[in-house]
Amino acid sequence: MAEKPEMPETSKPTRDRILAALGASVEAVKRTPLVRPAQMPGDSREAWEMLGRALASLGADFRLAGSGQEAVGEVVEAARLHGVRSALLWEHPLLERLGLAAALAGASVDVIPNDSETRFCPHANIADMGVTAADAVFLETGTVAVWAGPGRERATSLVPPLHVALVEESVLRAGIADLADLLRELAASTGLPSAVHCITGPSTTADIGQVLVRGAHGPKTVVVVGLAQPLP
Amino acid sequence: MKSRADTFAALTRKAAGNRHQARILAGASAHFISKRKAAFEAVPHPAELVRRATEARERTLGKLPELLLRLEERLGDAGVRVHWAADADEAVAVVSDIAREEGVSTVVKGKSMITEEIGLNAALESMGLDVLETDLGEYIVQLAGEGPSHIIAPAVHKSREEVARLFEEKLGQTAREAEELTMIARRVLRERFLTADMGITGVNMAVAETGTLVLLENEGNIRLSTTCPRVHVAVMSLEKVVEDFDDVAAVLAVLPRSATGQKLSSYVSFLTGSRRGDEHDGAEVTHLVILDNGRSRLHADPELRSMLRCVRCGACLAACPVYRAVGGHAYGWVYAGPIGALLTPGLLGLEHAADMPAACTTCGACAEVCPVSIRHHDILQTMRIRQAKSGQTSLALRAGAWLFAHLARRPAVFGIAGVLARLASPMGMPRGRKPFSRRWPALRNRLERASAKGHGGKD
Numbered sequence: 001m002a003e004k005p006e007m008p009e010t011s012k013p014t015r016d017r018i019l020a021a022l023g024a025s026v027e028a029v030k031r032t033p034l035v036r037p038a039q040m041p042g043d044s045r046e047a048w049e050m051l052g053r054a055l056a057s058l059g060a061d062f063r064l065a066g067s068g069q070e071a072v073g074e075v076v077e078a079a080r081l082h083g084v085r086s087a088l089l090w091e092h093p094l095l096e097r098l099g100l101a102a103a104l105a106g107a108s109v110d111v112i113p114n115d116s117e118t119r120f121c122p123h124a125n126i127a128d129m130g131v132t133a134a135d136a137v138f139l140e141t142g143t144v145a146v147w148a149g150p151g152r153e154r155a156t157s158l159v160p161p162l163h164v165a166l167v168e169e170s171v172l173r174a175g176i177a178d179l180a181d182l183l184r185e186l187a188a189s190t191g192l193p194s195a196v197h198c199i200t201g202p203s204t205t206a207d208i209g210q211v212l213v214r215g216a217h218g219p220k221t222v223v224v225v226g227l228a229q230p231l232p
Numbered sequence: 233m234k235s236r237a238d239t240f241a242a243l244t245r246k247a248a249g250n251r252h253q254a255r256i257l258a259g260a261s262a263h264f265i266s267k268r269k270a271a272f273e274a275v276p277h278p279a280e281l282v283r284r285a286t287e288a289r290e291r292t293l294g295k296l297p298e299l300l301l302r303l304e305e306r307l308g309d310a311g312v313r314v315h316w317a318a319d320a321d322e323a324v325a326v327v328s329d330i331a332r333e334e335g336v337s338t339v340v341k342g343k344s345m346i347t348e349e350i351g352l353n354a355a356l357e358s359m360g361l362d363v364l365e366t367d368l369g370e371y372i373v374q375l376a377g378e379g380p381s382h383i384i385a386p387a388v389h390k391s392r393e394e395v396a397r398l399f400e401e402k403l404g405q406t407a408r409e410a411e412e413l414t415m416i417a418r419r420v421l422r423e424r425f426l427t428a429d430m431g432i433t434g435v436n437m438a439v440a441e442t443g444t445l446v447l448l449e450n451e452g453n454i455r456l457s458t459t460c461p462r463v464h465v466a467v468m469s470l471e472k473v474v475e476d477f478d479d480v481a482a483v484l485a486v487l488p489r490s491a492t493g494q495k496l497s498s499y500v501s502f503l504t505g506s507r508r509g510d511e512h513d514g515a516e517v518t519h520l521v522i523l524d525n526g527r528s529r530l531h532a533d534p535e536l537r538s539m540l541r542c543v544r545c546g547a548c549l550a551a552c553p554v555y556r557a558v559g560g561h562a563y564g565w566v567y568a569g570p571i572g573a574l575l576t577p578g579l580l581g582l583e584h585a586a587d588m589p590a591a592c593t594t595c596g597a598c599a600e601v602c603p604v605s606i607r608h609h610d611i612l613q614t615m616r617i618r619q620a621k622s623g624q625t626s627l628a629l630r631a632g633a634w635l636f637a638h639l640a641r642r643p644a645v646f647g648i649a650g651v652l653a654r655l656a657s658p659m660g661m662p663r664g665r666k667p668f669s670r671r672w673p674a675l676r677n678r679l680e681r682a683s684a685k686g687h688g689g690k691d
Contacts, residue, residue: 029294
């Protein structure tokens with residue numbers, strides 16, 4: 001647990017004055033269950049298809065791989081297609097079991113280290129592509145959720161213009177109501193990560209003349225590679 | 233930010249003459265309204281989503297002191313430094329002190345209405361800090377030396393050509409298309425993200441149960457502002473606390489749909505404390521400033537309190553005929569449209585925005601689109617009644633209202649007055665026009681035909 005900081009002495013009286021000025025508490029608003037419009041599809045094929053449709057509507061790419069080898073092939077192909085010369089990878093068991101770093105190196109993509117003497121973001125800025133796993137994926141919205149942690153840098157899915165996410169079937173969930181359940185479970189068990197980022201498609205803006213543009217600050221391209229078969 | 237809401241009448245007269253702005257706003261409003269409509273029509277039970285989101289926000293308001301205390305404790309457990317600020321001056325002082333103590337010289341900022349409210353940028357700049365707005369719309373208005381004109385689309389009042397000219401003038405580079413202009417801004421701002429000392433953001437929701445800050449965006453500038461710099465300062469309006477993740481999900485189900493027609497914003501970030509010891513990015517120090525600035529007084533006022541449910545989606549602006557006619561800057565302060573007409577007198581006091589409650593046709597379009605069931609027009613009516621009771625209304629208006637009420641209780645006299653008025657035809661109306669009751673059937677037919685033509689028969 002983080003060290004609990006001291007509240008500045010000046011703040012406590014201010015807090016108490018503010019709380020005292022608030023209106024009195026009223027009778028508790030009755031708690032009703034969350035509305036759950038999204039349902040998990042009956043079988044895997046349907047689930048992957050649902051994900052593919054959601055991602056397509058966001059302008060993100062979806063590839064379904066039948067094996068670990070195919071998945072690696074899809075990542076290498078994405079790198080080739082987008083002229084990637086250097087890549088930043090999460091240090092993650094899935095990526096390691098796939099042998100992704102070696103495959104990329106074999107395709108003449110320079111895999112930059114996960115550590116840096118300098119601040120991490122400028123270091124990540126060198127990379128043309130960032131590759132992560134996915135901690136949860138929500139089919140209703142096509143959302144890829146990533147937790148921060150050692151070896152799971154936030155910048156990897158944010159700074160390079162291309163983000164590739166590897167998705168195992170076990171992380172698929174129906175919709176945002178399930179996100180609430182997931183976060184509650186995390187908080188109660190291992191504790192919440194310092195950051196959870198829910199990524200729904202590429203970065204977008206329509207601030208200039210309401211014209212939709214991708215890649216405003218975050219990645220311009222998102223490629224999701226699904227693993228139809230769990231790794232042996 | 234200093235309010236000019238006391239000159240609202242003059243500002244609206246000027247704005248109403250701006251045909252160029254009116255065209256842009258009409259287009260933008262229609263765009264947002266149609267996106268919002270499509271998004272809610274695509275879900276099986278939209279009214280249920282609105283009901284559950286309203287419940288979440290009402291729950292917050294019903295136990296606000298308790299939730300704020302719980303939030304403070306959980307934030308502390310997560311290692312976040314919590315500061316309370318009664319007003320704008322205190323909030324600015326807190327952030328300035330943090331910047332000084334942390335040795336900050338460059339700041340990147342996410343879009344945050346509350347930091348506009350407290351005039352934070354100007355204060356930090358006067359300390360010698362370099363403060364850069366990073367949301368594209370905010371960046372554009374910052375370059376132009378203006379304030380944002382819309383809650384979710386700060387530069388909605390600027391056309392593509394105006395932005396191109398602005399970039400040429402201020403950045404020495406430009407392009408024709410929106411995509412290329414956006415890429416110019418991306419390149420310029422990327423360098424600043426990588427070197428800034430501090431990121432300042434607002435807060436969309438703060439989860440009392442866990443001390444988690446929830447931040448929504450589409451561009452990625454908020455993620456960059458909370459990932460790259462060493463220090464993160466979040467400034468939070470005190471009513472933004474929610475009880476737990478279920479209530480977060482309830483708001484997430486309606487806010488992006490209501491704002492831009494998206495199922496979910498491109499990025500929703502849940503930040504619980506700073507980076508852990510073995511992590512390589514994320515802020516090393518996180519501060520949260522909890523700000524009152526008039527909200528406690530609103531909260532304690534049962535007739536006005538419901539405006540604090542607002543989740544800042546901007547749908548009421550798109551729906552409002554008054555906003556469409558005058559635009560955001562005419563509201564003279566930070567918040568525009570129906571929510572602006574409520575918050576400005578609400579937070580500053582009715583006497584500082586006396587004309588604003590009258591800036592409402594009571595059409596109720598705002599209430600129809602509000603995802604948390606605020607009835608803006610009813611609350612504005614309440615404000616008008618309060619003004620009348622406290623003698624704040626002008627003599628002319630009071631006399632006119634007395635006369636009308638007098639006539640309305642005497643139908644025969646009303647009829648005679650109507651005949652005389654139609655003969656005299658004041659205000660440039662055609663002389664001797666038939667009474668409205670006789671003109672209505674034909675007019676109604678014309679309106680129905682036009683409506684069917686414009687909307688394919690649906691209303």
